[in-house]
Amino acid sequence: MGLLRYTTYRLVQAIPVLIGVSILTFALANLTPGDPVRLMLQGQEADQETIERIEAQYGLDQPIHERYLTYMGGLVQGDMGHSFHRNASVAELITNRIGPTLLLVLSAYVFALATSIPLGIIAAKRRNDPFDHVSRIVALFGVSTPSFWIGIMLILIFAVQLGWLPSSDLVYPWWSPETYGHDGYGEHFYQVIRHLLLPMIALGTLQMATLMRVERTQMIESLQGEYVKLARAYGVPERTIMRKHAFQVAQLPIITIVGLNLSTALGGSVLIEFVFDINGLGRLFYEAIIQLDYQLIMGITMIIATMFVIGVVITDIAYAYIDPRVTYGESE
Template sequence: MGLLRYTTVRILQAIPVLIGITVITFVLANLAPGDPVKLMLQGQEVDQEVIRRIERQYGLNRPLHERYVTYMTNILQGDFGQSIHRGRPVEELMLDRAPPTLLLVLSAYAFALVTAIPLGIIAATRRNEPADHVSRIVALIGVSTPSFWIGIMLILVFAIQLGWFPSSGLVYPWRGPDHYGYSGYPELAYQTIKHLLLPMVALGTLQMATLMRVERTQMIESLQGEYVKLARAYGVPERTILRKHAFQVAQLPIITIVGLNLSTALGGAVLTEYVFNINGMGRLFLEAIQQLDYQLIMGITIVIGTMFVVGVIITDISYAYIDPRVTYGERE
């Protein structure tokens, strides 16, 4: 099976998954206790006719299955509907909030990769030494500690006590220095990093700890392989063995974790954005749930689900570029 055919098959397999996500989310959102119209009109004195008119406007007076079919038909036409509480198209709201979330998630992944892989290699090459013990303790703490608690601790120490970093908000580099009144792009870059550092570390710590543990384990297994022993017997330098023989083989599980942990990072971004007062898609999703904004909940869920499925497909395809033994499902 060639690359194109394999990719096509994986995309077709993803369609039922995405449909299942929409069905489950739609049913759960609509069965949640509360009335979105009453929440929208909270604090206002209105009669039942106004409530019925709003329900007809958003189709809330129709049976659940009819509303789902109508919603999916509109989705296939590129229409995610209108937010009940904000009165704006859902796709417009998501486009406004997606860049901060992408900036946060990508920076957290960059932090995790840049720190986890070197630390994992050091721990593997110095097995059962102090550096290895420290790395395992750090990984254990990182895996067992929720991102929002790490964020709160970082704010208390580095923002409130030391005053080194701001406690909330982000500076978006794409808006330019004039938008914030900065003197130029160097100051814009500095402020962007300064505002991004704490939420990036809070969100990326879990990813870093997971990757570091896997990197250490895989590097230990690779360094114990027969091909490594043969290379050492031929007098190949240890640095060459690490770089050319052990490192490449050990990265296959890392690719899997990076692809599959995308959903974890996006889920952690919800609470991280709330703790650091970042107006991203995660915070928007939390607000939509609190307000029972069905259209907005569905739109964000579909986007996140699609991103996760695409990440899994890219992960599968990336295997062949690192491991030539992968044959895309061919049988010998």
């Protein structure tokens, strides 16, 4: 089975999963106590006729199963609906907010991978040395500490006390320097990094700690393998053994964790966006839940679910590139 065919096959398999997510989300959102129309008209005087007119406008006067089928019919055609509380389509709102969230999540993953893999390898090579003990303490701290608390501590230390870094908002690299009044692209990207550094570390610490523990464990196991002992017996240099024999095998669990932890990172971005006052998708999702904006809740949920499914498919494909024993669904 070729790469394209396998990818298509896995995406088709994901369709029932996405349908299940849509049913569960739609049911939970619509069964939540509260009236979205009255929340929309909060602070305004409205008679029953006005309320009924608005309900009919958004289809809220229909049974829940009819509303679901109507929504899914529009979704298949690319229509994600219209927000109850904002004068904009759901697709437009998500497009405007998804950029900061993707920037935050991807940068957190870059930070996690760039730090966890080298630290895990060094800890495995220096097993039971002081460096190894310190790395395990750091990993334990990272997996047991909430990301929002880390974010608050980073703000207090580096923004409030030292004044080195900003404590809120992001500078978007896809906007021009003139938008922020920066003197050229050099200063612009410098400010991008300054504003991104603290939220990136706060969100990526959990991923970094998890990956570092797994990397250390897998590298220790690989270095104790018979193929490594045989390579050493033949006089293969230690650097070659680490790079070509031990390292490549140890990365398979890392790929799995990176793919499956995408949902964790997206969920953690909600709190980080509030701590650092970032107008991203997570914050929009929270506002939609508070306002019972059903269409917006559904739209964001389906986007996140789709991103997770794509991440899992990419993880499966990456397996075959790293491990030649893994094939694209071919039978023996």
